[in-house]
Amino acid sequence: MATSSKSKVSEEKFLCVILSDAGGKIVGRTRLHKLTCLLELTGLGNGFDFEYHHYGPYSERLAAAAHMATTLNLVEEEEHQATWGGTYSVYKLLGVSPARANPRRVALAKVAVDADPIELELATTAAFLAKHGVSNPWEETEKRKPLKASDGRLEKAKRLYLELASVKVPKPLPQIV
């Protein structure tokens, strides 16, 4: 895997910036990846490359940065018990952010942090697919995630998408709703 030449700060430090702009804490690994993906799509990122995995857009480098940040004690990853029997991660920033808060990033992060994680996954997946030339991103999202898209969640994800798209960002999200 090639090292990104676009990095402005080291990737583990940028993870600290994201956490800081998200209020110091992000609940769930999926949420972390989807928020970071949205930051990259909207021109507020640091050069993390995202690829489509089973759980939607996912960045190997972000996963490695999270591991490195916890190893270096920049970030704490707490394991919490989930209602479904497994555990989920909560990422907390230790210390201070290496950069000043970016109000646009803060605004986008606020919507993502408050969102239902399933709807956030669906909305980010649709944005990601649209960005990569899929002409019917919601239909494609439903095809790839039939269970998650059921019970009215796809419609809710579209409403969330509108909320995310309303945040003023350098590169607007694709108009797909």
Next chain:
Amino acid sequence: MARTLVRLLNEQYGPSNKSDKRSERVIAAALLHDVGHGPFSHAFETVIKRLGFINLKHEDFSDQLIRNGEISQVLTKEIGRGFSDDVADIIKSSEPKGMYEAIVSSQFDADRLDYMQRDRLMTGTSHGAIDFIWLLANLKIGSVPITVDNELVGNIDTLVLSPKALSAAETYVVSLFQLYTTVYYHKTTRGIEKIFSEMLFRACDHVRNGRLKASGLPQSHPLVKFAKSPSKLDSMLALDDCIIWGSLSFLAEAKDSVIGEFAKRLRDRNLFKCVDIRQRFASAIGSAKGDDVMVYQKCSQLMLRVDEWKREHPSESHNVLTDEASRTPYKKIEASQGKLGQILVSMPGDELIDLSELSTLVNASKPYRLWRVYLHPDNATVRDFIDRAIKDIANGNKQQIQGQ
């Protein structure tokens, strides 16, 4: 392999009227899921990514081929209308709909059970052996929750193991991991892949920017057509391993001397020298631990410094190729988001327990990370730069190295 798994499920759970059709689709999906791979599979996908088509994956080509191409015509004629779309949907879905679909995508899917045995055989390694018969004999169906972080979405059926296969499951985890460290991440394999992708990237980049002569390729070469429209199915279909091997004689004569040199290196197996960065730092700071935080930190620093050096020395940058990768033997449950990505053991009362909770060996496993650089074997400048950078970072000296 897929047929074996279907037979196994039918024996255990009894075929229903619907199961014939479902198993037919699943067998077709298992057979066709990788049909969209380009030449040299994943190595070529790296080239596509570097050309800026980061999300143009073989899965997308497979999807197009199954839904719209010759395959679709054959499936429609032989089996019926809509069959090819059903097969493509099975491959595309990240949520297997039931036990048959788990044969295409699960911890014990047909693909993995097949390649673990085949790659071991074809490379001749003694690593990576699994007790295949015993694993199959102890596969069962379990209902597993689908989740996103702390939220439950629903349940689906997938393949799990009975407790009698605990040792076989441990071996399966360790064997798959060892295939990575000894075969897929072998320093020579990775070194060849680096030269291969650099060479093809440069050639395609020249073509895309109207510098055909610099690439060395003739106008009508399939690689030229691919470089001009990488997302077109026909462009990809025209490529295979033989086309790439055949292109080496053209590429060896390219006006771009790097392409020429790399083509000759691949042809003559005259490869770059591998420097194991992690090993060098571990040795420099006297750490024998494979997961030393300080070693990780220094490797990471060195990679950033190499990137910087390459930007500052563009005419030399092709003489240093970097490589980073990691592999976790077994991801803990949250790391792979829910139980579907786990190896689960069905305990009495049908309770599904994660393998890492039952196996001390699996629970104790830690990620393996590699940091390597591949250097031109006769270039003293790059060798000196790397040696000095390692020494400098190992000593904690923050002074910038100019490298020349």
